[in-house]
Amino acid sequence: MLTRYASLAVFLALVVAASFVAGSFEAGEWYYHKLTRPRWTPPGWLFGAAWSVLHVLAALAAWQIWLSGHPARRRALAWWALLQLLNVGWAVLFFGIHRIGWAWFELGLAIVAAALCIHRFHQLSQRAAYLMVPYLLGLVFACVLNFAMWTLNGGSLTRLLP
Numbered sequence: 001m002l003t004r005y006a007s008l009a010v011f012l013a014l015v016v017a018a019s020f021v022a023g024s025f026e027a028g029e030w031y032y033h034k035l036t037r038p039r040w041t042p043p044g045w046l047f048g049a050a051w052s053v054l055h056v057l058a059a060l061a062a063w064q065i066w067l068s069g070h071p072a073r074r075r076a077l078a079w080w081a082l083l084q085l086l087n088v089g090w091a092v093l094f095f096g097i098h099r100i101g102w103a104w105f106e107l108g109l110a111i112v113a114a115a116l117c118i119h120r121f122h123q124l125s126q127r128a129a130y131l132m133v134p135y136l137l138g139l140v141f142a143c144v145l146n147f148a149m150w151t152l153n154g155g156s157l158t159r160l161l162p
Contacts, residue, residue: 004067008060011062011063011066012059014081015055019051019055021091022091025091025094032095035100035149036152036153037148038152054134057132057134058080060128061129061131061132062077064125064131065124065128068125068128073124075120079113079116080121083114083135086110086113087110089106090103090110100146100153101150103146104146104150110139111136111139115136
């Protein structure tokens with residue numbers, strides 16, 4: 001029983017660690033608040049709350065896959081781990097080096113990875129796959145918002161690279 005919940009603690013710790021690293025690239029008055037944002041941009045507190053819930057759901061999904069004991073679980077969890085890395089990568093691109101266009105492209109990769117993760121999870125646990133759907137929807141929303149911000153701040157597809 002203790003081992004069962006210890007594995008949950010590991011998955012929760014992984015999403016917290018990824019969120020902590022991503023959050024270390026803070027928005028700050030110097031950058032994010034000076035960007036032109038669409039009127040429909042949610043307030044910052046809502047982003048924090050929503051993504052906290054999405055990360056907990058993702059940890060629960062990964063835990064379900066781990067508990068399945070299926071031989072293919074490690075391959076399925078590799079997609080989940082990639083999503084955690086892409087989450088950090090987006091923060092580096094968007095907040096760290098101010099490459100909104102690259103961040104938008106990276107979110108596209110994250111959406112593909114999330115869809116593949118859900119597909120792999122579904123093969124092992126429908127519950128785990130369903131727990132990942134809100135995460136995918138959050139990525140889609142973030143991608144649309146990222147693109148709108150990129151466009152409003154002078155970005156275009158021809159300016160992906162500096």
